[in-house]
Amino acid sequence: MGFQAIQGEGWLLAKAEQLINWGRSRSPWPFPYGTACCGIELMCALASGYDMARFGAERVAFTPRQCDVLIVAGTITKKMVPVLKRIYAQMAEPKWVLAVGACACSGGVFRTYSTHQGIGSVIPVDVYIPGCPPRPEGILYALLKLIDKIEADHPLYKQRSKVIEALEAAK
Amino acid sequence: MSLKEKVQAVIGGDLVELTDFRGDLCAEVPKGRCLQVLTRLKEEGGFDFLSDVIGMDNLHLYEKKKQKKGKKAEEETKPEKQGPPPPRFEVIYLLLSLETGERLQIRVRVPEDDLELPTITGLWRAADWPEREVFDMFGIRFKGHPNLRRLLMWDEFQDHPLRKDYPLEGKGEERHLNYDIG
Ligand code: SF4
Numbered sequence: 001m002g003f004q005a006i007q008g009e010g011w012l013l014a015k016a017e018q019l020i021n022w023g024r025s026r027s028p029w030p031f032p033y034g035t036a037c038c039g040i041e042l043m044c045a046l047a048s049g050y051d052m053a054r055f056g057a058e059r060v061a062f063t064p065r066q067c068d069v070l071i072v073a074g075t076i077t078k079k080m081v082p083v084l085k086r087i088y089a090q091m092a093e094p095k096w097v098l099a100v101g102a103c104a105c106s107g108g109v110f111r112t113y114s115t116h117q118g119i120g121s122v123i124p125v126d127v128y129i130p131g132c133p134p135r136p137e138g139i140l141y142a143l144l145k146l147i148d149k150i151e152a153d154h155p156l157y158k159q160r161s162k163v164i165e166a167l168e169a170a171k
Numbered sequence: 172m173s174l175k176e177k178v179q180a181v182i183g184g185d186l187v188e189l190t191d192f193r194g195d196l197c198a199e200v201p202k203g204r205c206l207q208v209l210t211r212l213k214e215e216g217g218f219d220f221l222s223d224v225i226g227m228d229n230l231h232l233y234e235k236k237k238q239k240k241g242k243k244a245e246e247e248t249k250p251e252k253q254g255p256p257p258p259r260f261e262v263i264y265l266l267l268s269l270e271t272g273e274r275l276q277i278r279v280r281v282p283e284d285d286l287e288l289p290t291i292t293g294l295w296r297a298a299d300w301p302e303r304e305v306f307d308m309f310g311i312r313f314k315g316h317p318n319l320r321r322l323l324m325w326d327e328f329q330d331h332p333l334r335k336d337y338p339l340e341g342k343g344e345e346r347h348l349n350y351d352i353g
Contacts, residue, residue: 078345
């Protein structure tokens with residue numbers, strides 16, 4: 001489902017939700033959180049060969065304040081979990097999370113004392129990418145899935161009660 | 172002069188055992204003489220480079236050996252297989268001579284009830300992190316170390332995970348920080 005609008009001279013008619021989703025889905029700026037081997041694959045997906053920027057992930061943000069998609073690529077140790085939580089908390093809404101590779105999804109082969117068994121138990125994950133490591137195509141596919149998800153979102157519906165309140169007050 | 176002869180000449184008096192396994196020379200020295208031996212090897216033996224310091228837990232090694240003995244009763248009767256098991260832990264220093272390219276292992280056995288060794292950070296600054304790692308993983312303390320904190324696990328972690336009696340999947344430790352959310 002893409003963005004549809006009726007255009008006229010000097011004006012544009014569209015649903016506000018679609019307009020918002022159109023903007024969000026075409027600029028999912030990634031925050032690369034590469035902690036292990038999957039991080040290398042993520043770098044490959046970001047670099048010119050696969051060029052994730054084609055899908056709007058243009059500017060890789062190295063600060064959680066200026067990004068939309070947290071890409072967790074690699075093993076998350078228990079020592080790292082509070083850091084990951086904090087990074088996620090620092091991100092501004094709206095935010096999404098990709099879990100790249102078996103380690104981020106479930107702990108992978110490291111069922112040990114030091115490895116956290118899947119980031120899904122500490123932060124909400126939108127798309128899980130299996131593989132050890134997943135190919136860059138896999139990461140791109142996940143980004144496209146995420147874009148589909150963003151486009152199907154209802155950003156205003158979530159704030160419906162606030163909108164109704166504001167309209168009532170304006171009466 | 173071969174490496175073996177050289178080692179014997181430098182630290183011959185302190186040697187418990189000198190074994191040559193597939194070209195790797197390994198010298199076991201008593202715990203109390205470890206610092207003196209390493210100092211002599213550095214100053215007189217020409218081993219100027221410390222590659223690594225490793226810990227080792229032989230807990231199940233000796234248990235397994237004992238079990239094997241149970242199966243083979245005739246082996247048990249051999250006199251050299253009897254006697255108390257050697258101390259549980261080992262610390263291994265890997266030395267290298269940059270001039271000649273010769274390598275040497277120094278093994279020190281550390282019993283469970285006296286987990287302390289002198290630090291060798293005074294000899295090689297490179298021993299700083301490896302000693303912290305051995306402390307973190309095995310709980311062997313290095314007396315005189317300038318900063319003996321955990322290297323890999325977080326500070327509040329209680330156990331020593333590379334010990335053989337520590338379960339592989341841990342005891343459910345989680346790290347929490349005071350800025351934790353939810
Ligand atoms: S899933 Fe495999 S490739 Fe990815 S971080 Fe884990 S071990 Fe490395």
